[in-house]
Amino acid sequence: MSKIASWITVTVMALHVAAGAAMPLAIEVYDTPNDAGGSLTLTWSRAVAGASSWYSVYVATAADGPFRLATTTATPGLKSAEPGLFGYDDDNDGYHVLHISDYATGNGEERESLKDGTTYFVRLGVQTAAGEVVGAALSATPRGNLFNTSKWNNLILGIGLSFVILLYISMARRKDLFIRRIAGLEALDEALGRATEMGKSVLFVHGLKGMDQIPTIAAVSILGRVAQRTARFDTDLRVANVDPVVMSVSQEVVKEAYLQEGRPDAYRPDSVFMAATEQFSYAAAVEGIMVRDRPAAHILMGYFYAESLLLTETGSTTGAIQIAGTDSYTQLPFFVTTCDYTLMGEELYAASAYLSREPKLLGSLKGQDVGKALIIGLLVVGTVLATFGVDTLTHLFAAL
Amino acid sequence: MLFLTRTLPFLFCFVFGMTGWVIYYVPHEWAQTVEREIALWLRLVYAFAYFLGLFSLLSLHWSKIRQRQAGWAYSLIVYISFGVMTLFVVYNDGHGPFAAQATTGPYQWMFTSVHVASSATMFSMLAFFISSAAYRTFRARTPEAAILLVSAIIVMLGRVPIGAYISDIIPDTMQWLMSVPNMAAKRGILLGVSLGAIATSLRIIFGIERSYLGGGD
Numbered sequence: 001m002s003k004i005a006s007w008i009t010v011t012v013m014a015l016h017v018a019a020g021a022a023m024p025l026a027i028e029v030y031d032t033p034n035d036a037g038g039s040l041t042l043t044w045s046r047a048v049a050g051a052s053s054w055y056s057v058y059v060a061t062a063a064d065g066p067f068r069l070a071t072t073t074a075t076p077g078l079k080s081a082e083p084g085l086f087g088y089d090d091d092n093d094g095y096h097v098l099h100i101s102d103y104a105t106g107n108g109e110e111r112e113s114l115k116d117g118t119t120y121f122v123r124l125g126v127q128t129a130a131g132e133v134v135g136a137a138l139s140a141t142p143r144g145n146l147f148n149t150s151k152w153n154n155l156i157l158g159i160g161l162s163f164v165i166l167l168y169i170s171m172a173r174r175k176d177l178f179i180r181r182i183a184g185l186e187a188l189d190e191a192l193g194r195a196t197e198m199g200k201s202v203l204f205v206h207g208l209k210g211m212d213q214i215p216t217i218a219a220v221s222i223l224g225r226v227a228q229r230t231a232r233f234d235t236d237l238r239v240a241n242v243d244p245v246v247m248s249v250s251q252e253v254v255k256e257a258y259l260q261e262g263r264p265d266a267y268r269p270d271s272v273f274m275a276a277t278e279q280f281s282y283a284a285a286v287e288g289i290m291v292r293d294r295p296a297a298h299i300l301m302g303y304f305y306a307e308s309l310l311l312t313e314t315g316s317t318t319g320a321i322q323i324a325g326t327d328s329y330t331q332l333p334f335f336v337t338t339c340d341y342t343l344m345g346e347e348l349y350a351a352s353a354y355l356s357r358e359p360k361l362l363g364s365l366k367g368q369d370v371g372k373a374l375i376i377g378l379l380v381v382g383t384v385l386a387t388f389g390v391d392t393l394t395h396l397f398a399a400l
Numbered sequence: 401m402l403f404l405t406r407t408l409p410f411l412f413c414f415v416f417g418m419t420g421w422v423i424y425y426v427p428h429e430w431a432q433t434v435e436r437e438i439a440l441w442l443r444l445v446y447a448f449a450y451f452l453g454l455f456s457l458l459s460l461h462w463s464k465i466r467q468r469q470a471g472w473a474y475s476l477i478v479y480i481s482f483g484v485m486t487l488f489v490v491y492n493d494g495h496g497p498f499a500a501q502a503t504t505g506p507y508q509w510m511f512t513s514v515h516v517a518s519s520a521t522m523f524s525m526l527a528f529f530i531s532s533a534a535y536r537t538f539r540a541r542t543p544e545a546a547i548l549l550v551s552a553i554i555v556m557l558g559r560v561p562i563g564a565y566i567s568d569i570i571p572d573t574m575q576w577l578m579s580v581p582n583m584a585a586k587r588g589i590l591l592g593v594s595l596g597a598i599a600t601s602l603r604i605i606f607g608i609e610r611s612y613l614g615g616g617d
Contacts, residue, residue, distance in 0.1 A: 144428035224611035244453030274456040280522035313529040327593040345589040349596030368599040
């Protein structure tokens, strides 16, 4: 209701009744909610079923005109088709809606955009077999909105889950929390130990996404933990990159990890290198490294596409121990099939915290699990309600 | 020094993390402007980073050639390919390096006839890799593998006309497998991924997770 209060709303009854052509009732014009500005929204009562009408919208900057054509249509949308703006009210099926962002200037095909802060006068015309009937001028002022009200549910849910996670982080400082065992991460030390014993290298592969993506950030965090261990074990680490920014960050991460372990001399700048910038060129380059250099362990973390199977199937033929982690559910089956251990979905994000054993980080994992339990509870309740035809909870959590 | 390597990156993370979060909820023009400006800066950073990437690529392959490491001939091909493509980009089908990139000429030919064709070849190898991976997975050694084998056979048959020819039940079962158990698993993973992403973002924005800067916490 608060969003309605901010709208400039004028409602009028039909003013003109011509031979067989009546103006629709409840015409309203107001600033389009939840937008960047420069748009007005016009709503009116739905045409009687079976009646064929042609609607035109005219816009002027003064009440007495001149009015210019903004848009014309025989099939305007319904309010019910835009729940993000109008909610899920049953009455929404009874109203047409049109958004206007510009109008014809009268000079050929040139059009002028609506300007924020300018008051416009809008008239709705209805064309029927008997002729066009034009309603009274209604005024409204377009402006940009400071909050997208259709994202209230997202904001509240986000704040709620963040609160739970932060609460468990603070709790973790005071008491030990139980975190379930993740086999893929337990195997990491085994894989690195095996590489050390064999005197072979460890190959770390990021996914294809850039540094601004969360799976890549998670992968780089894991790389930091892996680099600390390779520095400690004096094992050769090779990091093949597809993205130059990820490469630069990875170089710093590995360098810092070696420094942290007191082995700055063991760090080689060319151990973190650019393999290629294209997906399949990258796959070919990494496969070449796997076959020629025969690393003892392949660690693949991040977001992968079709190259996942190319890499891991080649890797499995070399006999290397393979640990993969991705949140790309389309590639998970390939990793599960070809790798010794696979971190599925959220386990990729949990890896860095799990490996560090830092209480604060482990607390975030616990908070994550509690958040998941809350969502599962809501899903169960929502499913039961939806089964009995109550959609309130479904609508409350709908992405609009 | 600690300010430059620790405090400043945390500050950037916090400010830009919170800005990105706020922008998501604000449709106003100023928010869009900030978002565009950040995207522009990101592109600038990437432009410089590409030089670093190029340097890394060429120096790596140069050391392989110099030390005659295994497969050094491939490194030579990298250099030759890089030189030829650079030459054609500068030539730009006769228009020179300062004109807009021509849509015809040797560079475009090399790109579509060599690069795209090579990429397509790599991609097509997936078909063979899937077969060998499927062979290993579908050996019914455990009850789970047996369920996977049966499900996979139904899905594969249900996707092709011969499945419906054998029995109408096959496409229907395939559809049920895809839209019920498969969809449930997919959504379960997505749910965990979303929460994991929120937790990771919080850890980074509030400086709790610092390993992306190297050296642990």
